[in-house]
Amino acid sequence: xxxxxxxxxxxxxxxxxxxxxxxxxxxxxxxxxxxxxxxxxxxxxxxxxxxxxxxxxxxxxxxxxxxxxxxxxxxxxxxxxxxxxxxxxxxxxxxxxxxxxxxxxxxxxxxxxxxxxxxxxxxxxxxxxxxxxxxxxxxxxxxxxxxxxxxxxxxxxxxxxxxxxxxxxxxxxxxxxxxxxxxxxxxxxxxxxxxxxxxxxxxxxxxxxxxxxxxxxxxxxxxxxxxxxxxxxxxxxxxxxxxxxxxxxxxxxxxxxxxxxxxxxxxxxxxxxxxxxxxxxxxxxxxxxxxxxxxxxxxxxxxxxxxxx
Amino acid sequence: xxxxxxxxxxxxxxxxxxxxxxxxxxxxxxxxxxxxxxxxxxxxxxxxxxxxxxxxxxxxxxxxxxxxxxxxxxxxxxxxxxxxxxxxxxxxxxxxxxxxxxxxxxxxxxxxxxxxxxxxxxxxxxxxxxxxxxxxxxxxxxxxxxxxxxxxxxxxxxxxxxxxxxxxxxxxxxxxxxxxxxxxxxxxxxxxxxxxxxxxxxxxxxxxxxxxxxxxxxxxxxxxxxxxxxxxxxxxxxxxxxxxxxxxxxxxxxxxxxxxxxxxxxxxxxxxxxxxxxxxxxxxxxxxxxxxxxxxxxxxx
Numbered sequence: 001x002x003x004x005x006x007x008x009x010x011x012x013x014x015x016x017x018x019x020x021x022x023x024x025x026x027x028x029x030x031x032x033x034x035x036x037x038x039x040x041x042x043x044x045x046x047x048x049x050x051x052x053x054x055x056x057x058x059x060x061x062x063x064x065x066x067x068x069x070x071x072x073x074x075x076x077x078x079x080x081x082x083x084x085x086x087x088x089x090x091x092x093x094x095x096x097x098x099x100x101x102x103x104x105x106x107x108x109x110x111x112x113x114x115x116x117x118x119x120x121x122x123x124x125x126x127x128x129x130x131x132x133x134x135x136x137x138x139x140x141x142x143x144x145x146x147x148x149x150x151x152x153x154x155x156x157x158x159x160x161x162x163x164x165x166x167x168x169x170x171x172x173x174x175x176x177x178x179x180x181x182x183x184x185x186x187x188x189x190x191x192x193x194x195x196x197x198x199x200x201x202x203x204x205x206x207x208x209x210x211x212x213x214x215x216x217x218x219x220x221x222x223x224x225x226x227x228x229x230x231x232x233x234x235x236x237x238x239x240x241x242x243x244x245x246x247x248x249x250x251x252x253x254x255x256x257x258x259x260x261x262x263x264x265x266x267x268x269x270x271x272x273x274x275x276x277x278x279x280x281x282x283x284x285x286x287x288x289x290x291x292x293x294x295x296x297x298x299x300x301x302x303x304x305x306x307x308x309x
Numbered sequence: 310x311x312x313x314x315x316x317x318x319x320x321x322x323x324x325x326x327x328x329x330x331x332x333x334x335x336x337x338x339x340x341x342x343x344x345x346x347x348x349x350x351x352x353x354x355x356x357x358x359x360x361x362x363x364x365x366x367x368x369x370x371x372x373x374x375x376x377x378x379x380x381x382x383x384x385x386x387x388x389x390x391x392x393x394x395x396x397x398x399x400x401x402x403x404x405x406x407x408x409x410x411x412x413x414x415x416x417x418x419x420x421x422x423x424x425x426x427x428x429x430x431x432x433x434x435x436x437x438x439x440x441x442x443x444x445x446x447x448x449x450x451x452x453x454x455x456x457x458x459x460x461x462x463x464x465x466x467x468x469x470x471x472x473x474x475x476x477x478x479x480x481x482x483x484x485x486x487x488x489x490x491x492x493x494x495x496x497x498x499x500x501x502x503x504x505x506x507x508x509x510x511x512x513x514x515x516x517x518x519x520x521x522x523x524x525x526x527x528x529x530x531x532x533x534x535x536x537x538x539x540x541x542x543x544x545x546x547x548x549x550x551x552x553x554x555x556x557x558x559x560x561x562x563x564x565x566x567x568x569x570x571x572x573x574x575x576x577x578x579x580x581x582x583x584x585x586x587x588x589x590x591x592x593x594x595x596x597x598x599x600x601x602x603x604x605x606x607x608x609x610x
Contacts, residue, residue: 012502013500013501013502016502017401017501017502020393020396020397020401021397021401023390023393023394023397024393024394024396024397024398024401024412025412026390026394026472027394027412027415027416027419027472027473027476028411028412028415030419030469031415031418031419033430033434034422034426034427034430034434037430037433037434037438038426038429038430038433040433041429041432041433041437098328099328099331099332100328100332102324102325102327102328102329103325103328103329103331103332105325106322106325106326106328106329107329110322110325110326111326111329115329118333119329119332119333121598121602122332122333122336123332123333123336124594124598125336125591125594125595125598126332126335126336128526128527128530128590128591128593128594129339129530129587129590130529130530130531130532130559130586130587130590131530131531131532131533132530132532132559132560132562132563132583132586133339133343133530133559133562133583133586133587133590134339135563135566136343136562136566136579136583137339137342137343139566139567140342140346140566140579140580141342167335167339170332174332198318199322200318200321200322201318203321203325204321221421224421224423227423228422228423228424228425228426229423230423230424230425230532230533231532231533231559231563234563234567235563235566235567255423255425255533258425258428258429259425259428259533259536262428262429262432262536262537263536263537267437275429276429276433279425279426279429282423282425282426283422283423283426286421286422286423286426287418287421287422289421290417290418290420290421291414291418293421294414294417
């Protein structure tokens with residue numbers, strides 16, 4: 001009897017372990033499901049047959065210059081959307097990257113402990129701002145401000161969107177950079193100071209170069225966030241699908257196109273497929289960036305970043 | 310040191326300092342602007358009444374209720390899965406094992422996918438695939454009950470989106486439980502499962518709580534994933550079933566600010582709604598930050 005009881009006992013343990021292992025694969029399973037099902041809805045487009053019937057949309061037409069999804073002769077050139085995304089993302093990173101890295105350098109290497117304890121939580125709070133709040137702020141305050149300052153024709157444009165977006169990207173770049181600087185061995189700072197370097201010399205010439213990999217990863221993660229962000233660009237960029245290089249003109253980004261148009265499309269038609277195809281592009285892009293960033297980041301830092309974001 | 314070099318050094322320190330304080334200044338400025346714009350409209354009546362006259366007057370109660378329901382569904386679906394994943398990663402596999410590495414990579418990837426793609430996935434998988442097929446089996450022919458945007462699908466999408474946050478924070482808490490406690494428990498004859506249930510999890514409860522709070526805060530603020538998985542522009546009633554659509558604070562701000570018939574007239578309402586959402590997420594984040602700082606201090610001590 002005792003033997004059976006014991007066997008039963010082990011069986012429970014065994015089942016518990018298997019059940020836990022099964023549930024733990026959820027993330028992995030859903031990565032595949034996301035890939036499959038977002039891809040699935042864009043298949044008619046990729047294979048091209050849905051297009052030839054109604055719109056004669058070939059691959060060249062897909063990457064053409066006209067995004068006119070709602071009309072009698074709809075055109076689905078996603079080029080303006082790609083340009084829009086690149087433009088807004090570039091502006092946001094040009095602003096966010098230096099500010100975030102310098103601020104991280106300050107708190108990680110130069111600031112007093114007290115100052116650090118104020119700055120860090122505040123930036124964590126900024127990380128917690130819902131993007132729709134930042135979008136609203138951009139729409140109501142930033143747009144008017146920039147229009148007055150630069151004397152602009154369009155209130156909402158790529159520049160306003162980019163600046164607003166930088167508010168969402170700063171916390172990410174800051175957190176990862178800060179982590180990268182903090183994980184550097186203490187002896188590095190001590191050696192540098194012992195050799196007679198000042199604090200700022202240590203910070204700029206020793207610690208900053210040593211953290212390059214982490215900072216590069218921070219850049220990539222910021223880029224991913226910026227490229228995929230939807231609500232801020234939806235509210236602040238004006239949403240006109242123009243492919244110009246002028247940063248003060250309205251743009252429509254890839255993510256904003258999905259966000260704005262998906263609710264109105266007819267299920268299963270060409271427009272629907274194209275929007276899912278844009279989703280596939282966003283997925284592949286973020287997946288690649290993440291994989292590269294992870295390669296450059298130590299696991300520990302990655303964890304902290306995602307827990308804090 | 311040459312004077313030029315000293316000036317350069319002072320300049321460098323100044324720039325880093327300025328960057329840090331610029332961010333703080335911006336955060337404070339955003340807060341003050343939103344508070345300034347919304348304070349006069351904000352009242353108990355505003356919070357507890359419904360929109361009136363084509364959403365140009367009245368309150369935001371349905372949006373608040375919808376947000377809470379969404380977050381509740383998200384939490385009961387997502388937090389257990391996240392906690393179990395964290396337990397698996399910490400207690401059942403070695404950090405360097407291939408299984409752990411693959412799952413970790415999946416979690417990190419999931420965290421990096423743009424929220425709008427989650428929305429597409431919710432539409433393509435939950436609604437078009439799972440929902441439609443459930444209708445084929447469960448619903449009367451020709452009727453769409455599950456195969457349309459609703460609370461449950463939005464909640465599931467959101468649970469998936471916040472899963473990485475939960476996993477990572479809970480993992481952090483589980484690793485902070487001293488190894489000796491596990492060894493003591495095992496030495497006393499408890500099995501692994503008993504050790505996890507009686508020792509590891511009770512001592513990680515603050516971490517689980519923090520993970521939940523952070524997920525809730527994220528879930529309350531995200532709009533992109535629910536745009537086409539369940540949110541409604543306007544509903545005169547509070548949803549009662551999981552297959553109902555719902556209103557949500559963030560989406561309410563978005564439509565009021567960009568698609569309202571009278572943007573000028575509703576400016577107060579818009580600011581006040583933003584203020585409510587901002588305060589909600591701020592308080593949640595603030596609590597989570599404090600708990601985590603305490604937790605880290607404890608771990609270092």
